[in-house]
Amino acid sequence: MKQNDFFSLSLSKELLAVAQDLGFEKLTPIQAESLPHLLAGKDLIGQSKTGSGKTAAFALPILEKIKVSERQLQALILCPTRELATQVVGEIRKLGRAHQGLQVLSLVGGQPGREQAEALANGVHIAVGTPGRVLDLITRRRIDLDGIATLVLDEADKMLDMGFEEEMNAIVRELPQKRQTVLFSATFPASIQAISKRYQKNPVQVTISEDEASSIEQYVYDSENEHKVGTLMRILQQHPANSTVVFFNTKASVKEVSDLLTEQNVPCGSLHGDLEQRERDTVMTMFRNGSYRILLATDVAARGLDIKNLELVVNFDLPSQPEVYIHRIGRTGRAGEKGVAVTIAHPRDSLKLLEIETATGSKFKRQALGFKNQHGLGKSLKEAPMQTLSISGGRKDKLRPGDILGALTGEAGGLKAEDVGKIEIHDKYSYVAISAPMAKTAFERLRAGRIKGQKFQIKII
CATH class of the missing domain: 3.40.50.300 (P-loop containing nucleotide triphosphate hydrolases)
Known part of the structure; x- marks a missing residue:
């Protein structure tokens, strides 16, 4: 068994099965170097570029030790931007799909804070957020941090560049002392070393030196x-x-x-x-x-x-x-x-x-x-190969990608699976890509039909 193989890791059968379903076979360099340490519960400071597979590197150990039966916040991931937070949430949901009842919440600006506070009150296992919104919820006492076992600072150098150091310090002060702290950064300036010293205990340092321009x-x-x-x-x-x-x-x-x-x-x-x-x-x-x-x-x-x-x-x-x-x-x-x-x-x-x-x-x-x-x-x-339809329903309406695909390719929709591209589900709306020649047909059939027994407003964007 090779050390760069997912099956060389001490992960549960469920997580290994999901990794296999998602087509994960070989570990990326950052995963191979950091996963054994993170699964052992050690603090880690990792350097690698965007797109290197670091989200799975910190998400899999979190999912390995999450207790779904305990409806409290157990892991907090801070990201510099809404977009990155949204991507991380999507990745964790994919990797955690065998965890029945797993609740992963995005805590970012541009979305109603009241709804986020209500979701936290109902019980969330993992929260991924930007420093500003997370600190706002802490200040208003809408988030319980007592059960947090893992803190991840993703793209920490960018958070510092964007002026979030004060917010990061204020958040970390509120967290339990006994926790695993994981820090990922594309660069290791003195400011990152100082943050590591302040927040982490005997961290393992992993540096993946990749030539950005080689290919x-x-x-x-x-x-x-x-x-x-x-x-x-x-x-x-x-x-x-x-x-x-x-x-x-x-x-x-x-x-x-x-x-x-x-x-x-x-x-x-x-x-x-x-x-x-x-x-x-x-x-x-x-x-x-x-x-x-x-x-x-x-x-x-x-x-x-x-x-x-x-x-x-x-x-x-x-x-x-x-x-x-x-x-x-x-x-x-x-x-x-x-x-x-x-x-x-x-x-x-x-x-x-x-x-x-x-x-x-x-x-x-x-x-x-x-x-x-x-x-x-x-x-x-x-000539773009695809056109996008928007649907006025999303995660809150219990819509899943399979529901939309089924409505398009079933008897009422009549499209071929190859005519349907990427499907993205947000909280209150969804998007589906349709091959450009079939977009008008898909629009008319979805507008006339139902998705999961419900009528939704359909638009061609």
Whole structure:
């Protein structure tokens, strides 16, 4: 039995069966190094990049020791952003699906605090939240922390960067002294070492040194500021991809490019700080499920995003620090896949580019942009493979992905399973991706029919 095999771990049969169902076979480096220590109950400080499998690394030990029969909070996970918290909740629910009655709750802003407080009062086993909302619930005495056996600080460096140190300290002061404390961070600055010293007891340190840029082809194209939008259009033609994220330094530039792409009937989504949580959820759902092939985002709005199978990252604006560049491009070229990162730079940016090359240990490739038609985009970019339907019911209505799939592929729906893409269930609404040619048919049949015996409002987004 190999040590990088899930079945080499001292996990319950139920958890191993779920891991097998989910297609987990080999442990990622961070899982292989950290899981044995975490399952033994030790404190741990782990360094690894986003997308390395660290959520399962801390979630499996929590699920292994959770007592579902005791309806009290037993684990608290703090994340820097709502998006990351939502992803972690989804992952824990998937991994914990054999735990009958397991209650996992998201504690984030942008959602009603009263409903979260009511859920806590009814009994929750695991809470995943942002520091601001968790501290708010503690201050209002709406959360009982006495039963917490595990605290996880996920992406702790980002929480510090975003100014959450005071909130983190205030939360930890309220927790039981006897607990397991797990800290994950992409970098190990002095501030992280200080937090570890303050919160942890004899922690095991695990560092996974991965070359972020090793599987990523990096290109740079020079452009004067007034020609950048045209340069971007030519880049999108020269580097065709099924999924592209374009990073900007300002939301004004996001809007300018979004308006231009929309004029050309290119399906794209925008992510910036002015969006409400429901709008952000919709944009990210449509990008993940193939209804949008292009996502335009500012760095602040994109924090905590974990996007699978991302083929192309474009830096419309050069980031201020090499670390930001590394973090941006690290979202592509994952899990052994090749990725492409393209940067638009001003001719005067040579020093900044040199700093980035030094930080990544790799050189930019330079080549001519072969497309003269600056604003015209190819037909392929205008044809997203999927369209998204929204359904006015979700987890609170006891809806599950199988219910929606059944309504679409059953006798009344009549669709083939291959016409149905990703299904996402939120508390009060759900999204389902449908192959573009069948979207109108699916919409009409769902609107005329029922899901799990209930009528819901259906919309094509």
